[in-house]
Amino acid sequence: MTRARFRDLLAAEWIKLWSLRSTSRLLVLGTLAIVAVAVQRSLEDYNAWPALPPMDRARITPLTEAFSGLTGTMLMIGAGSVGALTIVGEYATGLIRTTFIAVPARHRVVAARLTVVGAVMLAAGALVSAAAFGVSQAILAGRGVTVAVGDPAVLRVVAANALLAPVSALVGMGVGALVRHTAAAVVTVCAVLVVVPTFFRPTVHQWLNDLYALVPFYVWRTCLGLPVLREDPALPTVAGSWAVFASWPLAAAVLTLVAVRRRDV
Template sequence: MTTARFRDLLAAEWIKLWSLRSTSWLIGLGSLAIVAFAAQSSLDAYNSWPGFTAMEKATFSPLNEAFSALGACMLMIGAGSLGALTIVGEYATGLIRTTLAAVPARHLVVAAKLTVTGAVTLVTGTLISAGTFGVSQAILSGRGVAVSLGDPGVLRVLAANALLAPVSALVGMGIGALVRHTAAAVVTVCAALVIVPTFFKPTVHQWQNDLFALVPFYVWRYCLHLPRLDVDPALPTVGGAWAVFALWPLAAAVVTLIVVQRRDV
């Protein structure tokens, strides 16, 4: 039997990813919706600027108009759902049997699936991050409050916004491998990535802050999304936040590999 080349597996996973109707909808319409929301939010700020108080103007964040917490939630839910469906969809249709019959080396199949999904969502997240930033700052520049790529913290914020997509997608794959039911997987993705973490806020109890600082949405919201960081032990550090962004998809990839290796199709 001829061993499948990894690039052939990548091509196969690319075809399977785009054969899912949800892929085009989630990436296409989802991206447009997030950029449109950034434009509307920026226009609202532009129109309301003359009526802002001095305090409101002093604390105004142009980057928040470009990519707010709501935009992050939309991106994480969409990317996480897409990641889950790449696994669940193949099991639901029975295509996984054909795949594993053709390529018994399950770890290679999982590696190809992770690579393609991670790459597609990374490109998507980058385009969304750049698009929301460009549209928003073009609008806010009319009030003289826009920021540029060279301003402190801007590139970090844009990178964090972009990485939310692949992080969420790979976590979604891990959840899909565990759950294997479309509706349940999507609900679990929404709950784990967005719904539950939105209730986490800095507290006076440091052990809770340390626990919350292990959650991607939390470290994005209270650290990586902020161009100016406060030195506060209750808030995540930049290094710790990037570590969380790296460890969650890594752990999800390991879970996906173990589950696909050990469970029957």
């Protein structure tokens, strides 16, 4: 029996990903919704600009209007759900049995799926982040509020916004490999990525702040997604926040691999 080449596995996973109708729907509708929110927020500030005091004007930038807590939440939930469905959907239809009969080396299948989902969601996140920033920049330019990619923090914020998608998608895959039930997997993804972290606030207990600083949504909201970092020792650092962004998808990839290899189909 000829061993499947990894590029063949990538092609198969690509076909399976786009055969899920939920994938294209979530990506298209999610992108439009996030850009629409950026347009709405930017237009509100544009119209309110003449009456705003100088202090309020100083807080407005295309970065803050393009991506808010709402749009970050929408992106994480959408991407996390796509990631979960790529695993759960195949178990639900029974296609996973056919896949493992054709390719008994489960780790190679998982590696191909992680690669395809991560790459697709990275591209989707970059598109969403760039589009939201672009429309906000175009609208607020009418009030003289513009920033350049080379300005301090701009590239960091745009990149962090984009990376929310692949990070969430790979975490969603890990949850899907464990739960294997569509509704339960999506609910769990939402709870882990957004709902529970939403309630995190800096406290006087530094050990608790250190625990919060291990959560992607929290470090994005309090560090990576901010144009101007707050001088507060209780908040995450930029280096530590990037480490969190890297460690969660890595841990989720390992979890997905272990769950798929050890559990029956």
